[in-house]
Amino acid sequence: MKAIRFHEFGPPAALRYDDVEVPAPAPGEALVRVHAVGVNRMDVEMRAGIYGGESLMDFYFGQMMEFPHTPGIEPAGVVEAVGEGVTAVKPGDRVVPHSHLSCGACRQCLAGHDNACAQIRVLGVQTPGIGGYAEYFTWPARLLIPLPDSVTYEQGAALLVNYGPVWTALIQRAELRPGDTLLITGATGGCGHAAIEIGRLTGARVLALGGGDEKLEELASMGAEPIDYRGGFAADVLEATDGRGADVVLELVGADTFKESLGAAAGRGRVAVIGSHGGIQTELNLGLLFAMNLQIHGITRGNQASMQKLVELAGTGVLTPKIFRTLALAEAAEAHRLMDERKHSGKIVLSVA
Ligand SMILES: [Zn+2]
Numbered sequence: 001m002k003a004i005r006f007h008e009f010g011p012p013a014a015l016r017y018d019d020v021e022v023p024a025p026a027p028g029e030a031l032v033r034v035h036a037v038g039v040n041r042m043d044v045e046m047r048a049g050i051y052g053g054e055s056l057m058d059f060y061f062g063q064m065m066e067f068p069h070t071p072g073i074e075p076a077g078v079v080e081a082v083g084e085g086v087t088a089v090k091p092g093d094r095v096v097p098h099s100h101l102s103c104g105a106c107r108q109c110l111a112g113h114d115n116a117c118a119q120i121r122v123l124g125v126q127t128p129g130i131g132g133y134a135e136y137f138t139w140p141a142r143l144l145i146p147l148p149d150s151v152t153y154e155q156g157a158a159l160l161v162n163y164g165p166v167w168t169a170l171i172q173r174a175e176l177r178p179g180d181t182l183l184i185t186g187a188t189g190g191c192g193h194a195a196i197e198i199g200r201l202t203g204a205r206v207l208a209l210g211g212g213d214e215k216l217e218e219l220a221s222m223g224a225e226p227i228d229y230r231g232g233f234a235a236d237v238l239e240a241t242d243g244r245g246a247d248v249v250l251e252l253v254g255a256d257t258f259k260e261s262l263g264a265a266a267g268r269g270r271v272a273v274i275g276s277h278g279g280i281q282t283e284l285n286l287g288l289l290f291a292m293n294l295q296i297h298g299i300t301r302g303n304q305a306s307m308q309k310l311v312e313l314a315g316t317g318v319l320t321p322k323i324f325r326t327l328a329l330a331e332a333a334e335a336h337r338l339m340d341e342r343k344h345s346g347k348i349v350l351s352v353a
Pocket residue numbers: 102103104105106107108109114117118119
């Protein structure tokens with residue numbers, strides 16, 4: 001089969017269109033034929049060998065990485081074959097993977113918090129030889145979620161990586177409620193779009209940060225109230241909320257915006273941090289933290305129950321992942337160049353014919 005791999009860290013051209021063996025499903029696993037795979041910031045940073053400005057190999061996500069590496073966290077496809085003992089899926093089933101492989105036996109897993117399992121391995125990140133940028137991948141059948149016929153493969157490949165952690169952050173952790181004001185940093189990216197949709201679905205007022213007229217217009221067209229973050233935004237948020245601040249701040253950028261995010265939070269506000277591509281290290285004003293009775297939540301990913309819920313919601317048409325462009329698998333390097341340019345709006349998807 002064809003697979004996109006990189007044999008060393010480097011620029012987008014490091015991605016090679018290789019011929020590799022089709023993996024065989026082990027007992028309990030299924031072989032999935034990929035129809036589409038989402039391109040994520042994680043893929044780009046892994047290829048470059050950098051995460052949040054630091055060496056990937058020093059970081060959690062770099063552990064267990066081997067060259068050549070096949071990236072791809074977010075494939076969607078059809079079950080082609082199943083290994084011994086599999087009854088959860090059958091050949092022909094349309095599926096998307098819950099791409100976080102947890103142990104299933106620790107305290108966190110048994111309590112339904114599989115997203116916090118210490119043993120977790122992420123598809124296309126810590127699964128040597130297996131990734132979504134390929135014609136086939138194998139994955140435990142228990143972690144395959146049925147993809148409704150009403151959701152295209154492209155949409156299926158643009159859903160869980162963004163909507164999963166955002167759902168967990170906003171609904172499960174920060175407990176966003178109708179009437180709350182939600183502030184989203186980095187709102188023009190894939191997680192930002194997901195947050196606008198989930199925020200509006202919840203009945204919250206949504207303030208969204210972007211830079212430049214074009215991005216602000218786009219945020220407004222999605223039903224958010226746009227704010228230009230350049231030159232600071234905490235004062236704008238306070239002004240827009242009669243001095244109160246945002247009840248929930250979804251921090252999608254990292255160190256570059258965190259200080260202002262904390263300053264933009266209302267009393268008893270909840271600041272939920274997902275990812276830190278804009279820098280890992282930051283200062284925390286403890287005085288502000290306790291004086292304002294703030295809560296800070298860290299979220300890496302969604303749990304399996306929330307992933308299943310999100311696929312169901314997408315099936316009813318309530319959630320509509322925005323696709324920016326679809327390219328062929330062989331054009332993965334071009335897709336990474338587009339990601340590096342940061343001019344895209346919505347998901348870049350690779351089509352695997
Ligand atoms: Zn576990």
